[in-house]
Amino acid sequence: MLILECPYCGVKAEETELHGGGEAHLVRRGPDSSDDAFESYLFQRQNPKGVHFERWRHAYGCGKWFHAARCTATLEVFGTYSAQVSEPPQQIRDRIAARRPGWSWSDQG
């Protein structure tokens, strides 16, 4: 069972109280982008076995969206953080790097 702590209300909510929102930190492409970039924004998603950044909504609780960093293989949760950022905060990156030597955020982009 996946348990995430909502960074807004501090509740440790389990998966059934949350609603998954897919991959986090997508760069939005609008009508002025190339077809390839727009297609990639709409359809291309990472599907890693390992570190993954996701959006979640605390649907049965405070209703806020937030971000979570977790490992898809082990379900280890590295942390949750505010939705109002476009990339993971340093503290989360440090925690992942400590647990997964060799991992770096720049590899994700």
Place this chain on the structure above:
Amino acid sequence: MSEPVSALSNASFDGLVHVQEAGLHGMIALRGDLDSEALQSAVTNSAGVGVPAPRTVVFDGARGAAWMSPDELLVFCPYPEAGATLAQLTDALGGAHALAVDVSDARAVFEVRGPRMREVIAKLAPVDMSAAAFQPGTIRRTRFAQVAAAVWLVDDAEARIVCFRSVAPYMFALLCTAAAPGGEVGMF
């Protein structure tokens, strides 16, 4: 004027715990910046209690306030006073960016009382109901089986549950099933 009735007219059930639809309550949903002075003084003046700390409820008799999210409170008052309390609250908020709505008739309140209260709730909601983790005065918004609800403990033997009025019969059936005699777990 028609007579107001609560969702299940105080239906009750006695099993492992006493389950009761708790009748009419004045409830006002208030959204806004909970840290702002305008909202805090408006709540203090109209609800008669201060703004509760995150994940807690404060009550003074029938009046009180429950923390629902970082920008939302549920203000309680006696049912007949909901209109006046709402008017007072709206007035006190003045130009502050906030929203107050009377939801008294859109919610149902349940009471679960008895020494096995924690056990009955733990069967239905994904919440750690151990005495160490969930103490009187704490509120938790969660789900009871398939419906959204908020639950808080009045004391060690009584919990109150607020849910949408439209799902009150479902909630009552859930609680009765979880409290059916013979269903003891002995967890807490």
